[in-house]
Amino acid sequence: MSNRSERASPFSGAIASAVGSGWRAAKTVYYANSVSWRVLKSGALLFLGFFLWAGSNVLESYVDWGFLDYTMAYGFVVLFYGPIHHVVVIPLALRWRRSSGLRQRVGKRLPTAMLAVFLAVVLVAGTFPAGAMTVDFGSAMTADGAPDAQPELACSETAGGDAVACEVTNAEGVDRVVVTTGSGTELRAVEDPPYDFTVRKDEIEATMDTKQFTVHFYDEHGDLLRRYTHRL
Numbered sequence: 001m002s003n004r005s006e007r008a009s010p011f012s013g014a015i016a017s018a019v020g021s022g023w024r025a026a027k028t029v030y031y032a033n034s035v036s037w038r039v040l041k042s043g044a045l046l047f048l049g050f051f052l053w054a055g056s057n058v059l060e061s062y063v064d065w066g067f068l069d070y071t072m073a074y075g076f077v078v079l080f081y082g083p084i085h086h087v088v089v090i091p092l093a094l095r096w097r098r099s100s101g102l103r104q105r106v107g108k109r110l111p112t113a114m115l116a117v118f119l120a121v122v123l124v125a126g127t128f129p130a131g132a133m134t135v136d137f138g139s140a141m142t143a144d145g146a147p148d149a150q151p152e153l154a155c156s157e158t159a160g161g162d163a164v165a166c167e168v169t170n171a172e173g174v175d176r177v178v179v180t181t182g183s184g185t186e187l188r189a190v191e192d193p194p195y196d197f198t199v200r201k202d203e204i205e206a207t208m209d210t211k212q213f214t215v216h217f218y219d220e221h222g223d224l225l226r227r228y229t230h231r232l
Helices: 002-031 035-060 068-097 102-127
Strands: 152-157 163-169 176-181 185-190 197-200 210-218 224-231
Touching: 002 068, 035 068, 068 102, 152 224, 176 197, 185 197
Parallel strands: none
Antiparallel strands: 152 163, 163 197, 176 185, 176 210, 210 224
């Protein structure tokens, strides 16, 4: 046992040293406060946020992977908050750390506290995707790898105003239509052409103060063809 420990010790030490060096380098970049570093970090976060938000929306238009709601939420929130964190929060925290008393204590904890709030907002936004955060890029994409089916959806209020009636057109290739609301509650599952359906307004759940439902189009293999979100 002792020989094995002696052989593993240099390797473990090298890993620990590399991890420690990487962590110290990351902290140096994180707390870098010159104007050039603020601009560089803010620009990188804008790029990262837009890439994650747009990429997740594009993927979610074609595949029904739940974790994409969280990558979309992360990208959407970091798109707005990321630059604020490095242009406002970090400089303010560093300034307060050089003072004394309550300001010094707050300055030491402010970046961590704001990151905790940031992650909490991402979790909430990912669990309850807001209307402004979700964009359906499906109908706009014409790449070669896109599915051939191009179902269209048209919805309008019924005469009494207490329901929404939806008509499906160009439904070639569609085998099943599923209507969900809120965090995924299924409202309708239509398996027969022409796939038209009606949803009562009192069935529709509100997400971030906006009532909306999502219509999923599946082919005969159960693969997602298109997804539309209708907001009242």
